[in-house]
Amino acid sequence: MAMPDSMRKLIRLLLGLAIAAVIWEGAVLLFGIRPYYLPRLSTILMAMAATPRAYVDGFLRTLAETLIGFASGGAFGVLMGVVFFRVRPLREMIFPIFVVSQTIPVIAFGALVVLWFGNTLLAKAIIAFYLTFFPVTVNTLLGLETVDPRQVDLMRSFGASSRQLLLRLQLPTALPQIFVALRLAASLSLVGAIVGEWFGDTTGLGVLLLQAMFTENVVAIWAALLAAALLGTGFYAVVAAVERRLVFWNAEQ
Amino acid sequence: MSRALASPSLAVQRGILGAVLLVACWEGAARGLHLPAYVLPAVSDILAGLWSKRVTLIDAAGYTLLEALVGYGLGCLIGIGLAVAIALVPALRSAILPFATAINSVPVVGYSPLILLWFGIGVSSKIVMVAMAVSFTILLSMLAGLDRVDRRAVDLMKSFGASRFGVLWRLRLPTALPLLLSGMRVSTVRSVIVAIVTEMLGAQGGLGWVIYQAVLQIDFVQVWAAIFVASAASLAFFGLIGFLERKILFWT
Amino acid sequence: MQAARLPHPGPATEAPQAQSKPEPLLELRAINKTFGAVAALSGLQATIAPGEFVTVVGPSGCGKSTLFNIVAGLEEPDAGGILRFEGNSCHSADLLGRVSFMPQRDLLFPWRNVVDNAILALEVEGMRRDQARAKALKMLPEFGLAGFEKQYPNQLSGGMRQRVALMRTFLFERDLMLLDEPFGALDALTRAMMQRWLLDVWQKYRRTILFITHDVDEAIFLGDRVLVMTARPGAVKLEQVVDLPRPRRPEIVTSPEFVRLKRTLLDAIEEESMKSFQSSIAQEKTP
Amino acid sequence: MQAARLPHPGPATEAPQAQSKPEPLLELRAINKTFGAVAALSGLQATIAPGEFVTVVGPSGCGKSTLFNIVAGLEEPDAGGILRFEGNSCHSADLLGRVSFMPQRDLLFPWRNVVDNAILALEVEGMRRDQARAKALKMLPEFGLAGFEKQYPNQLSGGMRQRVALMRTFLFERDLMLLDEPFGALDALTRAMMQRWLLDVWQKYRRTILFITHDVDEAIFLGDRVLVMTARPGAVKLEQVVDLPRPRRPEIVTSPEFVRLKRTLLDAIEEESMKSFQSSIAQEKTP
Amino acid sequence: PAAELQKASLRLKWLPQAQFAGFYVAAAKGYYKAEGIDLTINPGGPNLLTENLVATGADTFGLSGGTDSVFAARDKGLPIVCIGVSHQITPFIFVTRKDGPVKTIQDFKGKTVTTWFTGANHVLNGMLAKEGIKPDELKIQPQQVSVTPFVDGNVDVITATYYNEFYTIQSRMPKDSLKTFVAEDYGITFPRDTLIVAEATAKEKPELVKAFLRASLKGWKDAFSDPKGAVDTVMATAPTLDRAQQEFMLTEVKRLMTAGAAAKNGLFWIDTDAVKTAHDFFLKYGVISKPVDLAAAYDASFIQSIPAADRLP
Ligand SMILES: Nc1ncnc2c1ncn2[C@@H]1O[C@H](COP(=O)(O)OP(=O)(O)OP(=O)(O)O)[C@@H](O)[C@H]1O
Ligand SMILES: Nc1ncnc2c1ncn2[C@@H]1O[C@H](COP(=O)(O)OP(=O)(O)OP(=O)(O)O)[C@@H](O)[C@H]1O
Ligand SMILES: [Mg+2]
Ligand SMILES: [Mg+2]
Secondary structure, eight states, rough: OOHHHHHHHHHHHHHHHHHHHHHHHHHHHTTOOOOTTTTHHHHHHHHHHHHHHHHHHHHHHHHHHHHHHHHHHHHHHHHHHHHHHHHHHHHHHHHHHHHHTTTOOOOHHHHHHHHHHHTHHHHHHHHHHHHHHHHHHHHHHHHTTTTHHHHHHHHHHOOOHHHIIIIIIIIIHHHHHHHHHHHHHHHHHHHHHHHHHTSSSSSSSSHHHHHHHHOOOOHHHHHHHHHHHHHHHHHHHHHHHHHHHHHHHHHHH | OHHHHHHHHHHHHHHHHHHHHHHHHHHHHHHHHHHHHHTTTHHHHHHHHHHHHHHHHHHHHHHHHHHHHHHHHHHHHHHHHHHHHHHHHHHHHHHHHHHHHHHHHOOHHHHHHHHHHHOOOSSSHHHHHHHHHHHHHHHHHHHHHHHHHHHHHHHHHHHHTHHHHHHHIIIIIIHHHHHHHHHHHHHHHHHHHHHHHHHHHHHHHSSSHHHHHHHHHTTTTHHHHHHHHHHHHHHHHHHHHHHHHHTTTTOO | OOSSSOHHHHHHHHHHOOOOOOSSSSSEEEEEEEEEEEEEEEEEEEEEOTTTTEEEEHHHHHHHHHHHHHHHTTTTTTTTTTETTEEEOSSSGGGGGTSEEEEOOOOTTTOOOHHHHHHHHHHHHHHOOOHHHHHHHHGGGGGGGTTTOOOOOGGGHEEEEEHHHHHHHSSSSEEEEEEEEHHHTHHHHHEEEEEEHHHHHHHOOOOOOEEESSSOOOOOOOOOOEEEESSSSSSSSEEEEEEOOOOOOOOGSSSSHHHHHHHHHHHHHHHHHHHHHHHHHHHHHOO | SSSOOOOOOOOOGGSOOOOOOOOSEEEEEEEEEEEEEEEEEEEEEEOOTTTOEEEEEOTTTTTTTHHHHHHHHHSSSOOOOEEETEEEOSSSSTTTTTSEEEEOOOOTTTTTHHHHHHHHHHHHOOOOHHHHHHHHHHHHHTTTTTOOOOOOOOSSSSSHHHHHHHHHHHHHSSSEEEEETTTTTTTTHHHHHHHHHHHHHHHHHHHEEEOOOOHHHHHHOOOOOEEOSSSSSEEEEEEEEEOOOOOOOOOGGSSSSHHHHHHHHHHHHHHHHHHHHHHHHHHOOOO | OOOEEEEEEOSSSSSGGGGGGGHHHHTTTTHHHHHTEEEEEOOOOOOOOOOHHHHHHHHHHEEEEHHHHHHHHTTTTTTTEEEEEEEEEEOEEEEEEEESSSSSSGGGGGSEEEEEEHHHHHHHHHHHTTTTOGGGSSSEEESSSHHHHHTTOOSEEEEEEEHHHHHHHHSSOOOEEEEEEEEETTTTTOOOOEEEEEEEHHHHHHHHHHHHHHHHHHHHHHHOOOOHHHHHHHHHHHHHHHHHHHHHHHHHHHHHHSSSHHHHHTTTOOOHHHHHHHHHHHHHTTTSOOOOHHHHBBBBBHHTTTHHHHHHO
């Protein structure tokens, strides 16, 4: 039952992509769009095929940075959400600083990150982390606060400890909200990884983008964009799929 | 009553305490470890630098805010317009939504090279970038809001003889407002950041341009001063929309 | 399905037909409604006379709300049934805007205050706002809402919200009012208050009312007639005339006549609800 | 507030004391509870014997849930009252984990299936999962849930959810069970089913039950004794022994003895609910 | 043996391209290893400042903006020293259309001129000053990443580097349709692409600096003698680059690196006169706030210590 359904979805997706590709190619040819604005899809794909290693390596490198940033940002975000939920004074002291931190444009202090963390994968992942943790903190907190006090009372009447309360009731209740933030974080960590690569790196989709921009190579820009789109959509889809798995009770309501 | 009044002020006190502690640590680290300005300038130096360059910085902030505001307004209009169009003509949904989601899956900064090449390094490229970043958020939150409407309420309106437009105007739009406004609030900070990031890649003015120039001139105090101003501008914008949100959504 | 169906054979014979009355306001004959594979209504018959207060009880999921949706013009019945309103045969959609309908929940708009919620239907009709407001303001005291015109729904108690929703329905002046479990969300005591109050208002305005409820006491206390529906697919199983004198006092619920009526109705319902209970368990087991 | 208060003077005299019975399971004397300026309970007295089924009715907001919270150990009463459980005087907090409490809604966890919801309390107690599950599985048929162990709450009907919540409460084997309007969210017909079923289960396990309801029919149908509470601040206005034979058949609700009991209780409630209705309107007008 | 290798890093001013070919060739051919250095080449990026990274010790060596940025860094108190100059003459030119209204530099008046505010603006100002033109007599605008506004005719004069933008413009416009203005024609030279180290490195590890220079020189000489191979090496790091453009770039860079004093003294020669001229110019126009100690800022001893034969291309 599930198999043909997912197959049908996949076929529909591929069909949609094929149609979009044909429209792209056709539109460029038909309206004679200057390649400077929009090159033909085939040209772009050929450019990618000419140097596949660059795109594969860039993709993997950016993926690694994205994943590390996402994982650490997500974990830290949930942790801070729980801490803020439990310790109100701490929350009132630190939360406003978190808010302010999010108004700082990353690229402005990217140089500092290189200075402090060097030219490592870590430096990129830290920028991704910086963009990721805050939405997760906010939503974890929001989610924890939606816990029905009557459910808390019920658990307490069973004699539950605060640890049992957190693990068995509060975190599961917050899970749908946390996943809303994680989906957002999936795209934000990619932004962080790409921007992070703008601070002196040799591999990564961000590097490819930047190099293409400054040599005014529009085909290469599009190629890097497509790779980024693939990474972004793929990662988002994975997070969404995990969400459907873990938060099964929410989707059906 | 007096308790209700006292507790938020305690929260504010703690907030201020947190900020003071942070500034103290920063200042202490910068001065105590004798960090040079190109590693981390002291807060007091930054504030002094901010004051001495206030004219330049305020001009630049104005420039950036203008880009951010125009782009933001444009983005809101586009997002709301598309969402309303989808609500009125459901057939548009399957045409617009996958397209929008696909475009949205690429990080906005990814588009900056193209947008800079297409629209130049003037104000218009920043406006386009901001509008792009904002419009998707708005479209998605507005749509979620419009879809949230209670079917039974729609039936009620229909039973009064209301038209599709009547239902939209009297029921669906007000229902969507809370989600729309929270989307708008979140987008404020984003609009300023996107404007600044795009400015740093090529611009004729603005805070991003100031930061870029200051880095080249190795003037790190000014870099930080510009960051402070950018942060303050974002917060002000955020606060303004948040305030409007509370005013408009009196019923929640 | 194309040809007009004969009346539902079994229970229909039990139901005494209202014959000597004048022209009925609403007449339903052989109404069917299926949703995909689910038959919600099957061969439903009913006649409502002008000015009558008719209550409807029946097991959960038997199609009561579906019936209301059809009469409110929101849902078209399957082809073959006959729907007559004010003597004229018509489609369901023709009834849109011609009956005043109050759904299961109050559905007040939180961004509108009491008056503006009440005049919603008038606004949709195109009446000028100030005119509509003036009209509503005059009605407020009767609905126990005097002085509350500027309040917003979140400042009202459940009972008051329900009265605002009822006022909205009353202001939409149509000959037929459909009330779908208007008091379902209220606690039993507030509910009793609201019932008495509704009878007062109805006695004054004398609109025709079709009223769904789950509560047999409520159905008897309010109605001129009680329609008991069968389990799904819904049809009218029993039409019970309530010959209690009006105005009715709260004490009436323990009077012997009331208890006798209750017994009759409970027996009928018991039979049907056992059916639907069984079938629902059977159904839940399938997936 | 420090000194022990005298029993509430007025209504307490009306209440016949249960004297000849054995050691009471729960004893409440002169219990007060204030929330800021609001007095929720004032001088409440009550005694529950082991194995008794006591129902509680009273106007909305009179403090019924507050009373339960105190007995469940969730809320400390004001100083000065006496709370005795199994013969020993104790603090409210001492009762945490010693009575099984079922709040107003089913409060099932949507991420746990039927069995895992049922064993929640056992898990908290530290029982191993497989052991707890095995124990629950054995009980399923009795709760009409056989074959549903793997279902999630959103796949269940309202009545079934309620049965899962009840099963969770039963599995938490304590001498005293507190049920706070367990059937409040159900429609009247499902509710009638559940009542009969609850009586069957209770007759089998013979736990002591304290049961809040808004519905007088329900209170009489289920209880050995009905406590009627006054409007806020809550106290016991009337203790009515229900001397109807058990097992009780559904038809009993139209029997003369039942109707007579109902009349008595309705009169007492009417008086109190008028008070609370008035005071709530007065209160709503202030802001 | 690897154990004896000394770790070091070189921070470039931009992403990998043929402009830096010599360093990549030296690394690829193991010249740094042979000198006992385990060298990492770190690319630059927008908003990254080589001077900053070298001053803080994040990187050992840096290829910084130019003489102007060395002065600016010293002026701000960054402890860096220049140990070699790569481009001996100004790498920027100003480009206009042959058939356009601009025939001489006097015609710049009232026209739209775009330039980078990252050094090229000083060149422009210097040229204008020599001709007695005040900057406010023309419309000077920041130049964007694209040459399209010029190609489309929206800009009268555009700034270009010989090795990058000039190539793009030529590839998009008819042959021989361009006219260029060169700084040297107006008696101005701004040497650019300077090699820098931290003062501490210069003082404490002179041998490391010399070894680095020796290896780099070898790399560059190889790159010039085998340009195709050098471009291969660069493109192994950045495969998406355009080969034709990279080959052109290397040719132009060779011209810039071997021009002026380098023809006689070899690559990375520090032309003290040119540096002094630039210094005086910056002081006059307020780019730096006070005179900079030239001897401290430019230490020619390292490059001079290498035998001339190893330096000459
Ligand atoms: N739009 C629809 N699509 C599919 N099935 C529907 C639809 N509307 C109602 N049904 C089905 O029709 C049957 C009757 O539903 P209806 O809402 O009329 O029952 P009801 O008597 O009002 O129940 P309740 O007392 O619970 O309000 C139910 O089985 C329901 O699942
Ligand atoms: N935590 C609290 N803080 C302040 N006031 C409270 C609190 N809990 C209850 N109250 C007040 O105490 C009174 C009694 O509340 P309680 O919930 O016990 O009533 P109830 O009889 O259970 O009502 P219902 O029948 O509506 O469930 C109410 O006026 C309520 O507003
Ligand atoms: Mg219904
Ligand atoms: Mg309660």
